[in-house]
Amino acid sequence: MKEKNYRREDFVADSYFRQWVISPDDASSTYWQLFLDQHPEQRETVRQATDLVHKLSEVTTRLAGPANRSEEDAIWQAIQREIVQNQEAPLTHEPVIRPVWSRFGRVAAASVAVVAGLSWWLLYPTTAPLQKTRTHQSATSRPLQLVEKINTTQQPVFVVLTDGSSVILQKNSRLRYDKTLSGNRREITLEGEAYFDVAKDPHKPFIVYANDLVTKVLGTSFNVRAYAGAKDVVVTVRSGRVAVFPQADITRAPEQLTSDKLTGMVLSPNEQAVFNRTDARLVQTRPNETADARALAFQPVSFDYQAVPVREVFKDIEKSYGLPVVFSNQAVGNCRLTADLREGTLAQKLDIICASVEANWDIQATQIVVSGRGCHP
């Protein structure tokens, strides 16, 4: 503003003037003070202009109407849901989800350059207690979209993978995997404890790396306990058959990973393998009822239903998987289900139940939320 004799509206229409009035800083204060020194005759106009800016600011605040918190919450819920579906991540305040592709992309590219054509090491940042973890990936140019899920809550968290497999991640545990699970095998790195309910795909083995032990399955359910500080890695099988072998063996016989046969130590339901990390010894045992209460708790209930209210069905799910199920509308619990749910992963079971009673399910925080119109009792 260089010329003289402005009207107060000229000041008010000037954004630098408004900024000075509403949130003055050193630069704007100096500027307007200098202006007033040079144009003392404008003092009164500036005073009135200041006053007008304040008045308009007040009045427009009233015009904006009160904040509608519930509306804002509802929109946020919808945004969260959408993000969860795209990332299949447990989505709340507690579990932290970090797609780590951007951070590791460079490391990955560098590694490929050095050992092109071989399998390579993927180095994770060595923040304690996370130890160096190895994922075997063929050195193709396909970019990895690494997803990392950390359960920092005190409850188990349910994670659904893109292939339909379900993972129940226990507290203080983390999973890392390529989001798309593409390639000729489905590979997951685990630290801590998780229960895996693997969708059947005989041509794409599902492989869990945990503390130097490799667990390979074609479609089944099992629990892996591999906390960073613990000397043992424990794999407990609930259904189907599972192969386990020390990670060191892979260097010797890499085909173990890709073949659609199970080699190494093969476990059947209610069998357990304990891998001692100190001497790299792998022994087969029977689960101990006390020590493995959680792994054994994932026992199949009948899961074969004839006109049973879904309220009961979800109770079985809660009991079997250790995850709370809540209804957004209690009437949903009245709907009756006739179905055989013995096959399939948890996610697939939920899909079937919800499709039959016209409901939807969703993972919110540490619980499964079922919503729908519901049925009369």
Add this chain to the structure above:
Amino acid sequence: MADLSTYQNESVLWNAFRQGDIEAFEQIYRTHSTALLSYGKRLSTDHDLVKDAIQDIFIEIWKRRENLRDLHTIKFYLFRVLRNRLTNLQQKALTVSTEDAPIDEELLLTPSIELILTEEETLTDQQHRLQRAIEALPNRQREAIMLAFFHNFSNDEIARIMGINHQSVINNLNRAFASLRVSLTDFSLVLCLLLNYF
């Protein structure tokens, strides 16, 4: 809900968000949701449409977080995107305008707002009347006023949000000031004349 204190400062918040921290994202949403809803509802009477648009915008932001520049531009970005979206969705509601007609000099010569808002009236009366007068403004003028005085955008930012040039923003504001005077003058014509001419 996370509050800003979870993050030491804005750049920590922003970096956390860029790395996929949902809490940081919620914080950013909460910072802007009230203002956006308020702005959106002024642009469209279809409030569900506004909510959907806001939801879509934040989902889009989440997907494109790697490419977003910084926290200081995001408010401006949000407003501009929301307006574009709502404009596209309901063309006609926003295109009614006489905006680029020259300013009527007569209006500028009418008594100023300060004179209308005399001290004989209570503060509340003044505010109510000014409020009603703003409500009665043409859409674009009212929008410019809201963006300038409630949302504290600069004229440049307002220009880019509304998709008009810088001078048009100033014209809109001036036209609004003029209209405010006119509409308020009707209520207290005698008083104004007295103050103005005697």
